[in-house]
Amino acid sequence: xxxxxxxxxxxxxxxxxxxxxxxxxxxxxxxxxxxxxxxxxxxxxxxxxxxxxxxxxxxxxxxxxxxxxxxxxxxxxxxxxxxxxxxxxxxxxxxxxxxxxxxxxxxxxxxxxxxxxxxxxxxxxxxxxxxxxxxxxxxxxxxxxxxxxxxxxxxxxxxxxxxxxxxxxxxxxxxxxxxxxxxxxxxxxxxxxxxxxxxxxxxxxxxxxxxxxxxxxxxxxxxxxxxxxxxxxxxxxxxxxxxxxxxxxxxxxxxxxxxxxxxxxxxxxxxxxxxxxxxxxxxxxxxxxxxxxxxxxxxxxxxxxxxxxxxxxxxxxxxxxxxxxxxxxxxxxxxxxxxxxxxxxxxxxxxxxxxxxxxxxxxxxxxxxxxxxxxxxxxxxxxxxxxxxxxxxxxxxxxxxxxxxxxxxxxxxxxxxxxxxxxxxxxxxxxxxxxxxxx
Amino acid sequence: xxxxxxxxxxxxxxxxxxxxxxxxxxxxxxxxxxxxxxxxxxxxxxxxxxxxxxxxxxxxxxxxxxxxxxxxxxxxxxxxxxxxxxxxxxxxxxxxxxxxxxxxxxxxxxxxxxxxxxxxxxxxxxxxxxxxxxxxxxxxxxxxxxxxxxxxxxxxxxxxxxxxxxxxxxxxxxxxxxxxxxxxxxxxxxxxxxxxxxxxxxxxxxxxxxxxxxxxxxxxxxxxxxxxxxxxxxxxxxxxxxxxxxxxxxxxxxxxxxxxxxxxxxxxxxxxxxxxxxxxxxxxxxxxxxxxxxxxxxxxxxxxxxxxxxxxxxxxxxxxxxxxxxxxxxxxxxxxxxxxxxxxxxxxxxxxxxxxxxxxxxxxxxxxxxxxxxxxxxxxxxxxxxxxxxxxxxxxxxxxxxxxxxxxxxxxxxxxxxxxxxxxxxxxxxxxxxxxxxx
Numbered sequence: 105x106x107x108x109x110x111x112x113x114x115x116x117x118x119x120x121x122x123x124x125x126x127x128x129x130x131x132x133x134x135x136x137x138x139x140x141x142x143x144x145x146x147x148x149x150x151x152x153x154x155x156x157x158x159x160x161x162x163x164x165x166x167x168x169x170x171x172x173x174x175x176x177x178x179x180x181x182x183x184x185x186x187x188x189x190x191x192x193x194x195x196x197x198x199x200x201x202x203x204x205x206x207x208x209x210x211x212x213x214x215x216x217x218x219x220x221x222x223x224x225x226x227x228x229x230x231x232x233x234x235x236x237x238x239x240x241x242x243x244x245x246x247x248x249x250x251x252x253x254x255x256x257x258x259x260x261x262x263x264x265x266x267x268x269x270x271x272x273x274x275x276x277x278x279x280x281x282x283x284x285x286x287x288x289x290x291x292x293x294x295x296x297x298x299x300x301x302x303x304x305x306x307x308x309x310x311x312x313x314x315x316x317x318x319x320x321x322x323x324x325x326x327x328x329x330x331x332x333x334x335x336x337x338x339x340x341x342x343x344x345x346x347x348x349x350x351x352x353x354x355x356x357x358x359x360x361x362x363x364x365x366x367x368x369x370x371x372x373x374x375x376x377x378x379x380x381x382x383x384x385x386x387x388x389x390x391x392x393x394x395x396x397x398x399x400x401x402x403x404x405x406x407x408x409x410x411x412x413x414x415x416x417x418x419x420x421x422x423x424x425x426x427x428x429x430x431x432x433x434x435x436x437x438x439x440x441x442x443x444x445x446x447x448x449x450x451x452x453x454x455x456x457x458x459x460x461x462x463x464x465x466x467x468x469x470x471x472x473x474x475x476x477x478x479x480x481x482x483x484x485x486x487x488x489x490x491x492x493x494x495x496x497x498x499x500x501x502x503x504x505x506x507x508x509x510x511x512x513x514x515x516x517x518x519x520x521x522x523x524x525x526x527x528x529x530x531x532x533x534x535x536x537x538x539x540x541x542x543x
Numbered sequence: 544x545x546x547x548x549x550x551x552x553x554x555x556x557x558x559x560x561x562x563x564x565x566x567x568x569x570x571x572x573x574x575x576x577x578x579x580x581x582x583x584x585x586x587x588x589x590x591x592x593x594x595x596x597x598x599x600x601x602x603x604x605x606x607x608x609x610x611x612x613x614x615x616x617x618x619x620x621x622x623x624x625x626x627x628x629x630x631x632x633x634x635x636x637x638x639x640x641x642x643x644x645x646x647x648x649x650x651x652x653x654x655x656x657x658x659x660x661x662x663x664x665x666x667x668x669x670x671x672x673x674x675x676x677x678x679x680x681x682x683x684x685x686x687x688x689x690x691x692x693x694x695x696x697x698x699x700x701x702x703x704x705x706x707x708x709x710x711x712x713x714x715x716x717x718x719x720x721x722x723x724x725x726x727x728x729x730x731x732x733x734x735x736x737x738x739x740x741x742x743x744x745x746x747x748x749x750x751x752x753x754x755x756x757x758x759x760x761x762x763x764x765x766x767x768x769x770x771x772x773x774x775x776x777x778x779x780x781x782x783x784x785x786x787x788x789x790x791x792x793x794x795x796x797x798x799x800x801x802x803x804x805x806x807x808x809x810x811x812x813x814x815x816x817x818x819x820x821x822x823x824x825x826x827x828x829x830x831x832x833x834x835x836x837x838x839x840x841x842x843x844x845x846x847x848x849x850x851x852x853x854x855x856x857x858x859x860x861x862x863x864x865x866x867x868x869x870x871x872x873x874x875x876x877x878x879x880x881x882x883x884x885x886x887x888x889x890x891x892x893x894x895x896x897x898x899x900x901x902x903x904x905x906x907x908x909x910x911x912x913x914x915x916x917x918x919x920x921x922x923x924x925x926x927x928x929x930x931x932x933x934x935x936x937x938x939x940x941x942x943x944x945x946x947x948x949x950x951x952x953x954x955x956x957x958x959x960x961x962x963x964x965x966x967x968x969x970x971x972x973x974x975x976x977x978x979x980x981x982x
Contacts, residue, residue: 186906188914188930218902218914220931253899254932368903446885446969447977454978460692463657464807467625475627475657491627492659493693530885531978535971538886539893 128295128409132402135299139314142296145278146314148337149174149377153272154284157265159213159251159258166284168261170234170269171208171333176244177377179205180345182353184370191216191223191257192247193371195231199243200373203342206240208333208373209247209266210285212318216249216257217368226257233262237270248331248371250287250318282316285331288537289320293410297399303391309381311338313399317407319360320416332357332372332407338396339378340386347388348397349374356404360412361443361527374400412526413508417533420452421509421526426466428514429521434471436523441469442512449530455505457496459487466514477517483510567734567848569948571841574738578753581735584717585753586776588613588816592711593723596704598652598690598697605723607700609673609708610647610772615683616816618644619784621792623809630655630662630696631686632810634670638682639812642781645679647772647812648686648705649724651757655688655696656807665696672701676709687770687810689726689757721755724770727976728759732849736841742830748820750777752838756846758799759855771796771811771846777835778817779825786827787836788813795843799851800882800966813839851965852947856972859891860948860965865905867953868960873910875962880908881951888969894944896935898926905953916956922949 132138145152150173157168181200183193199205209230216223231245238245249257272280282292296314301307319330340348353372378384386392413421424443429435442448445465451458459480466478480488483504485496510529568577584591589612596607620639622632638644648669655662670684677684688696711719721731735753740746758769779787792811817823825831852860863882868874881887884904890897898919905917919927922943924935949968 186903187912188902188906188917215899218899218927218930218932220915220929253902254927256932368906446973450974450977453974456978460654460657463627463692464625467627467807473626476659478627488657488693490659491657493657493695530974532971532974534885535889535892535969535974538889539895539970 128406128413132406133398136297136399136402137299139296139298139312141279142314143278143282143294144171144314144316144333144335145275146296147312147335147377148379149177150335150375151273151275151277152281153269153274153277154280154282155265155269155272157211157261157268159211159261166280167212168265168269169210169281169284170266170273171281171335171375172238172273173206173375173377175377176204176206176240177375178203178340178342178345179246180342180349180374181246182349182372184368186368188218188368190249190369191219191227192249193369194224195227196246196248196371199231199246202243204244205246205375206244207234207238208375209234209245210331210333211249211261212285212287213251214249214255214257215251215253215369218254219256223257226259229259230262233266237266246373248369250285250331250369253368278316285316285318287318287320288416289318289414291414293317293407293414295403295406297402299395299399301392301395303395306381306384306392311380311396311399312336313396313403315403315407317411319411320414330357330367330370330411332404333375334373334400334403335375335377336396337377337380338386338392339381339384340376344386344388344393345374345376348393348400352397352400352404356401356408359525360408361440361525409526412528415528416537417531418528419531420529422449422452422528423509423511423524423526425511425524426514426516427522428516428518429471429473430519431521432523433521435521438466438469438471438514438516439523439525441465442514443525443527446530449527452510453529453531455502457482457485457487457501462512462514463488466516471516473516473518479515479517481513483507567845567852571845572837575736575838575841576738578735578737578751580718581753582717582721582733583610583753583755583772583774584714585735586751586774586816587818588616588776589774589814590712590714590716591720592708592713592716593719593721594704594708594711596650596700596707598650598700605719606650606652607704607708608649608720608723609705609712610720610774610814611677611712612645612814612816614816615643615645615679616814617642617779617781617784618685619781619788619813620685621788621811623807625807627657627807629688629807630658630666631688632808633663634666635685635687635810638670638685641682643683644685644814645683646673646677646685647814648673648684649770649772650688650700651724651726652690653688653694653696654690654692654808657693658695662696665698668698669701672705676705685812687808689724689770689808692807717755724755724757726757726759727855728757728853730853732756732846732853734842734845736838738834738838740831740834742834745820745823745831750819750835750838751775752835752842754842754846756850758850759853769796769806769809769850771843772814773812773839773842774814774816775835776816776819777825777831778820778823779815783825783827783832784813784815787832787839791836791840791843795840795847798964799847800879800964848965851967854967855976856970857967858970859968861888861891861967862948862950862963862965864950864961864963865953865955866961867955867957868910868912869958870960871962872960874960877905877908877910877953877955878962878964880904881953882964882966885969888966891949892968892970894941896921896924896926896940901951901953902927905955910955912955912957918954918956920952922946
């Protein structure tokens with residue numbers, strides 16, 4: 105079934121999504137084959153759809169996504185650690201722990217967060233509605249919401265939208281699903297890769313991992329992320345899927361900061377259909393597991409970088425790498441502080457190689473180091489050595505600021521700890537988006 | 544000596560400083576008598592001046608301040624904890640610890656930070672120049688700098704400016720000194736109070752405490768502050784002065800956050816001339832000490848609030864109070880996170896009672912609480928009770944947003960810990976100021 109075109113035209117057609125997608129490839133494993141226009145339905149065993157259910161007033165905006173497994177499949181999830189965890193997070197956390205899922209339902213336009221017991225009941229009822237329509241157990245439905253916090257969730261859109269979404273679920277529908285989960289994002293974020301396994305017992309089998317994500321503001325995931333749904337056709341037990349997901353999310357989605365606030369709705373779900381090799385068993389640490397983790401890391405890294413590229417109002421992706429810290433944890437602390445410094449972010453917006461602000465953020469972070477051991481490069485230009493200013497070519501710096509990605513590298517000279525964080529610049533548009541977005 | 548008017552006209556004539564000054568009075572002790580237009584020279588025994596020495600290109604901008612004690616007097620100081628502590632901080636930390644000072648020299652336009660050993664030598668040489676001119680020991684000179692980080696400090700302006708500043712030092716010159724230390728500030732910040740002592744042995748003695756400060760960006764002091772010079776005519780030993788200053792700074796200057804970055808130049812100096820009662824001895828904890836701490840707290844609180852009022856690009860002072868935390872430390876953590884949330888700050892700029900963003904920041908802070916115990920008021924309007932949205936009158940809220948100060952109050956319902964942090968909103972002008980300010 106193709107989605108109909110009358111209501112499914114997203115207003116979020118990206119002007120330069122191609123550019124973002126090309127740039128987000130940096131740092132990915134060259135041996136994996138990216139699937140062009142792939143996403144949450146690229147792995148065998150999944151369909152999806154995105155519809156206008158009515159959570160938003162604009163009838164041309166998709167606002168509800170359904171991802172459907174052909175059969176009950178393995179699931180795993182990571183979720184926000186904010187004590188204000190939304191109702192859908194509280195419900196899905198339990199359902200994901202049970203290990204088997206048939207469907208994921210996501211609405212945008214209302215976060216169903218800070219909505220109390222009524223919110224929980226509505227999230228559970230949403231699972232009931234999907235379960236009835238699909239013909240599965242309500243515990244096999246994962247639910248996720250994004251949008252305004254503290255406003256009661258309307259149930260009418262689910263009642264109208266779920267049958268429509270089910271009818272339209274298809275492989276090409278993955279793209280509509282990716283559009284339906286967006287909020288202030290400016291383009292849909294999906295990606296998939298495939299590889300031919302060389303693992304014993306799985307030799308020659310083509311495995312696919314793909315997914316979609318959303319996120320643009322209130323972004324500093326903690327052991328979880330924004331909303332992402334990843335699928336694969338590799339057979340995984342719940343334990344193996346959870347282990348792989350937790351491992352990869354820490355290095356990918358959890359390394360994006362837009363504005364240093366952790367959303368109450370952060371959710372990352374992994375579904376594994378096993379369709380690529382129904383009888384095979386993957387164990388944590390075996391060859392098939394390692395292959396899969398590389399592919400999962402690639403997909404999550406790509407999607408995470410897309411989120412940073414699409415940070416609210418951003419003009420630049422900023423990649424902050426801190427080396428030479430006393431530990432990885434201190435490197436992480438320092439990189440996060442630089443990545444969340446409004447002074448650093450406005451300097452990048454102003455095309456200013458202002459390493460003094462980077463130094464100040466490093467010093468504020470709590471990481472332990474001696475200022476006279478610190479080296480800093482901006483866009484590959486050495487601007488600080490041993491805590492002191494280096495002369496550099498200003499014209500060359502301005503020319504390098506034309507690139508969409510601005511790498512900042514700091515060496516604290518205090519040890520071997522290392523960390524990378526992705527963020528974006530702070531612009532007039534960030535203030536406009538968040539100053540004019542009224543509750 | 545009156546300062547001449549040809550070069551001393553500050554471009555920083557505040558349009559609405561009177562409004563700020565009136566508003567900054569909130570929470571001060573009613574028993575103290577504010578000195579109208581008082582400042583760093585209100586206490587007996589001090590003169591000051593502000594001159595254009597040449598650190599800045601604009602000849603109409605004052606850029607060097609001198610505060611002079613008639614005689615060597617007691618001094619104390621608190622300084623930045625940023626590992627990138629500037630050269631003048633490293634020098635003044637040592638001089639302040641020696642306990643006696645005759646002069647404080649402050650330049651704006653260049654921070655002499657991240658300037659290595661050469662920077663230290665220049666800060667020491669600045670003390671030599673002042674000592675030679677004044678006729679004191681170089682160890683009795685405190686030096687402070689503010690402005691661009693990582694650029695070599697020119698010495699010519701000191702050589703030209705110090706004799707001029709010394710010649711012009713006067714009691715009315717305190718106002719020029721307060722103008723000369725400004726950077727992106729939009730008005731000079733000075734204040735003084737006096738009281739008649741009732742302490743045994745000091746009955747009937749009039750004591751004055753006054754000071755000046757600067758600060759508008761890169762503001763999150765840690766056990767120190769921006770640049771502030773406070774004077775009093777009470778006789779204090781170094782130990783007593785240091786104890787009182789450390790006590791008060793933690794509750795006043797250290798509670799301001801503009802952009803969550805701690806400057807390498809934060810400096811707060813207290814000078815005590817003893818001119819009010821030359822033979823008296825104040826001990827930590829006695830009646831005279833308590834009276835003084837109340838007055839010092841008033842002066843520092845007033846000046847700290849002026850800094851928040853004048854945060855870069857701000858339209859609102861935001862006062863974040865967190866009650867009901869498990870400890871004061873957790874309340875502080877939570878209040879700082881709310882006060883540094885760009886989402887909260889842009890919402891206030893947009894006149895939006897967006898308590899969801901406040902809740903998210905509380906949840907991101909690391910403070911431990913149950914979301915269903917949280918109450919939030921914005922401008923006195925209950926917007927959240929027990930973690931859930933409360934209906935409120937939107938017109939009333941918009942009317943209250945017309946005030947210059949926006950109080951945010953949160954009760955975590957987890958204990959008795961409490962903290963208040965002052966900050967400001969995040970506006971287009973913040974991005975303009977920091978995106979266009981080029982190194």
